[in-house]
Amino acid sequence: MLTIELEGRKIKVPEGLTVIEALWDTGHDVKRGIGCLSGLCGACTVAYLESGAQRVKFGLGCQTVVAEGMHVIMLPYFPSRMAVYDMESMTNPLQEVANHYPELASCNDCKACNICPEWIDVAGFVKAAKDGAYEVTAEKVMDCHMCGLCASRCAKSIAPHYVGLYIQRSCSRQRSLPPNLARRLQQMELLAKDPEFAQVPTLSADEIEVYCYTILGI
Amino acid sequence: MYPAELIAPIELVVSTRECRKAETWPRLGDAERNQLLKTYHPDYKEAAFRNLRVGSNKGDRVTHEFADLLESYSDLDHARIKLQPEYRTDVLVLGGGGAGVSAALFAESLGARVLLATKLRLGNSNTIMALGGMQASVADGDSPIKHFADTMIAGNFAGKPSLVKALVEDGPGIVKWLLDIGVNFDRDDDGNLTTKNAGGLSSPRILSIGDHTGLNIMKVLKDELRKSGRIELSEFTPAVELTTDANGVCNGAILYDIGRRRHLVVQAKAVILATGGSGRLHNQGFPTSNNFGATGDAVVLAYRAGARIEGLDSFQYHPTGVMFPEHMVGVLVTEAIRSLGAHLVNGKGERFVNELDTRDLVAAAIIREIEQGRGVRTPAGKLGVWLDIPVLDELLENGLLKKRFPSLFKKFMRVKIDITKRPLLIYPTLHYQNGGILIDEQGESTVPNLFVAGEAAGGIHGRNRSMGNSLLDIFVFGRRAGLAAAERRSAEARPLSLDHLTRYYDSLKMLRISSVAKSPTLFPEFIVDKL
Numbered sequence: 145m146l147t148i149e150l151e152g153r154k155i156k157v158p159e160g161l162t163v164i165e166a167l168w169d170t171g172h173d174v175k176r177g178i179g180c181l182s183g184l185c186g187a188c189t190v191a192y193l194e195s196g197a198q199r200v201k202f203g204l205g206c207q208t209v210v211a212e213g214m215h216v217i218m219l220p221y222f223p224s225r226m227a228v229y230d231m232e233s234m235t236n237p238l239q240e241v242a243n244h245y246p247e248l249a250s251c252n253d254c255k256a257c258n259i260c261p262e263w264i265d266v267a268g269f270v271k272a273a274k275d276g277a278y279e280v281t282a283e284k285v286m287d288c289h290m291c292g293l294c295a296s297r298c299a300k301s302i303a304p305h306y307v308g309l310y311i312q313r314s315c316s317r318q319r320s321l322p323p324n325l326a327r328r329l330q331q332m333e334l335l336a337k338d339p340e341f342a343q344v345p346t347l348s349a350d351e352i353e354v355y356c357y358t359i360l361g362i
Numbered sequence: 363m364y365p366a367e368l369i370a371p372i373e374l375v376v377s378t379r380e381c382r383k384a385e386t387w388p389r390l391g392d393a394e395r396n397q398l399l400k401t402y403h404p405d406y407k408e409a410a411f412r413n414l415r416v417g418s419n420k421g422d423r424v425t426h427e428f429a430d431l432l433e434s435y436s437d438l439d440h441a442r443i444k445l446q447p448e449y450r451t452d453v454l455v456l457g458g459g460g461a462g463v464s465a466a467l468f469a470e471s472l473g474a475r476v477l478l479a480t481k482l483r484l485g486n487s488n489t490i491m492a493l494g495g496m497q498a499s500v501a502d503g504d505s506p507i508k509h510f511a512d513t514m515i516a517g518n519f520a521g522k523p524s525l526v527k528a529l530v531e532d533g534p535g536i537v538k539w540l541l542d543i544g545v546n547f548d549r550d551d552d553g554n555l556t557t558k559n560a561g562g563l564s565s566p567r568i569l570s571i572g573d574h575t576g577l578n579i580m581k582v583l584k585d586e587l588r589k590s591g592r593i594e595l596s597e598f599t600p601a602v603e604l605t606t607d608a609n610g611v612c613n614g615a616i617l618y619d620i621g622r623r624r625h626l627v628v629q630a631k632a633v634i635l636a637t638g639g640s641g642r643l644h645n646q647g648f649p650t651s652n653n654f655g656a657t658g659d660a661v662v663l664a665y666r667a668g669a670r671i672e673g674l675d676s677f678q679y680h681p682t683g684v685m686f687p688e689h690m691v692g693v694l695v696t697e698a699i700r701s702l703g704a705h706l707v708n709g710k711g712e713r714f715v716n717e718l719d720t721r722d723l724v725a726a727a728i729i730r731e732i733e734q735g736r737g738v739r740t741p742a743g744k745l746g747v748w749l750d751i752p753v754l755d756e757l758l759e760n761g762l763l764k765k766r767f768p769s770l771f772k773k774f775m776r777v778k779i780d781i782t783k784r785p786l787l788i789y790p791t792l793h794y795q796n797g798g799i800l801i802d803e804q805g806e807s808t809v810p811n812l813f814v815a816g817e818a819a820g821g822i823h824g825r826n827r828s829m830g831n832s833l834l835d836i837f838v839f840g841r842r843a844g845l846a847a848a849e850r851r852s853a854e855a856r857p858l859s860l861d862h863l864t865r866y867y868d869s870l871k872m873l874r875i876s877s878v879a880k881s882p883t884l885f886p887e888f889i890v891d892k893l
Contacts (some may be wrong), residue, residue: 313544
């Protein structure tokens with residue numbers, strides 16, 4: 145058994161448990177801080193100080209295994225400002241980054257936000273955003289699950305995850321319709337007039353099998 | 363890090379690596395397939411199922427886990443709840459994953475007032491964990507008709523043709539909608555959507571977004587939900603019962619506020635159930651890949667309201683769920699790694715199946731190895747077989763494996779296992795509920811004004827869901843249900859009742875059933891068994 149400090153309370157737990165399991169094991173009725181239990185959704189963010197350490201670390205409660213003397217709390221979410229915008233009605237959203245997130249300009253590259261549990265170079269993509277290198281930012285935030293830990297560290301109250309999401313959406317929105325999709329959408333009109341396919345819901349079970357195998361040439 | 367007792371078993375795997383590379387394993391013929399499935403696949407374990415004694419599907423086969431919930435009284439004392447609505451809305455959406463959010467967005471687009479109630483946070487769902495991708499027939503050599511044929515065949519022709527037709531016809535339009543709201547599907551240098559191949563597809567058809575398709579779509583949908591300000595969101599308030607009017611038409615729900623520990627009653631012109639799958643019921647004790655809230659709540663609520671279910675005795679078990687370390691049990695290792703040539707190896711260092719055979723067959727083969735004593739024991743006492751990734755030495759050259767599978771590599775480095783050097787312990791994991799509440803093409807169940815979308819719905823995937831069709835069906839039927847539900851808003855509001863429940867409980871009484879259960883389950887009970 146180990147002794148850890150969980151949400152401010154010294155408590156004994158068996159070895160090898162994650163923070164979430166330690167909370168369950170000690171009778172905490174955890175609901176807010178639980179999601180996928182696979183390290184993919186950002187619901188269970190935690191802050192912890194290892195025994196003898198000076199720097200506080202951040203991670204996911206479902207993936208962080210407790211150690212002797214660890215002092216850990218859950219950080220359910222962080223109240224950052226989210227800009228509101230209607231992406232579907234915008235033709236050039238990248239031009240409006242500064243309108244929606246003016247605080248981006250005040251970033252001084254202190255790198256305090258580089259505590260991402262998915263090892264994303266947050267300071268790097270914020271700098272890229274500030275410099276207008278939007279494709280770089282969009283690429284880097286693909287693994288982001290919006291846990292908000294980075295936002296909780298920023299002295300300028302920049303929310304990197306929201307800025308990153310706006311840029312990710314904008315870059316994609318500004319691309320033209322993919323040629324293969326455009327062709328398919330045009331062909332959908334013809335498909336609606338295909339008499340064989342239209343009749344499919346009326347076919348018997350045997351007829352459906354024959355139809356499917358014929359389509360695939362089997 | 364692997365403990366001392368697994369070092370010798372790992373050396374055995376290493377020692378057989380060279381000879382295994384030269385082996386070819388043929389895919390099984392029909393007779394052998396059926397034999398293997400019937401003997402070892404969980405869907406065929408007769409003792410794990412029973413026939414329902416009550417309700418619209420009386421006599422049909424379901425898992426004990428579901429039957430226990432359906433053949434019992436809820437532990438909620440309904441008599442104590444006053445059915446005076448605290449909230450009135452046009453469309454009540456229950457569930458905040460891909461299907462629920464799509465339904466809410468489309469219902470609102472027609473001007474309906476929407477209340478979206480979730481059990482946990484908005485977005486907590488199986489959607490965000492979808493790695494592989496979404497099927498859509500956009501490639502030039504492809505067509506929605508081929509997509510139809512592939513899907514019907516994969517489901518063993520048990521899927522409803524009208525639903526599968528709707529699924530494949532809506533595909534390209536759904537892709538356009540997602541692109542319009544800024545979803546960043548992968549494209550090639552010419553700007554075309556990249557399409558990947560997968561087992562059972564006659565044409566490459568899987569669209570993806572890097573390693574994390576579902577996550578990147580859900581992020582955009584959650585952001586989009588905030589746009590209009592007309593969709594009300596209520597988190598941490600799962601539904602514990604539906605309400606109906608005197609004619610059995612669904613007209614609301616009783617929600618339970620977890621934080622404030624009280625019930626709230628919502629009146630709606632239409633209700634959309636989008637609460638996802640049921641992996642956390644852990645059929646037959648299987649580990650699951652599903653999120654914490656996947657307890658099959660929709661099935662329980664809808665069944666008690668009189669809805670028909672379809673195919674609730676068929677589940678998809680993904681062959682490669684992690685078995686070590688303990689806190690990662692059930693998490694998926696992507697099929698793509700087997701597509702590239704990774705081997706499945708038993709406790710004697712031997713291969714035992716063609717790794718690229720269908721999921722149900724590979725899962726059955728792994729279970730056979732374990733049951734015949736050729737498994738490997740984890741320190742926690744669980745059994746698994748090895749997934750030998752280091753055998754892909756072409757991929758290991760120049761760090762190619764790390765580049766192709768960065769998330770997988772990092773996930774295991776976090777626990778000090780280097781997948782370029784060590785094999786992984788795996789076992790089939792309960793992944794997807796193939797059946798559910800039967801719907802029509804508009805997403806309506808057999809209970810009027812009760813719609814269902816997403817994994818909770820049944821009748822689409824037959825006996826086996828094709829990879830990438832789930833990410834498509836949540837948006838196709840989420841949209842259809844949202845639009846159809848919004849059309850009901852001009853109907854007259856009628857008083858809420860629990861008459862359907864009284865009728866249901868009467869049928870339990872007639873069978874002398876007296877068991878009470880936490881039904882719907884809401885949250886799985888966890889016993890941490892490391893003590």
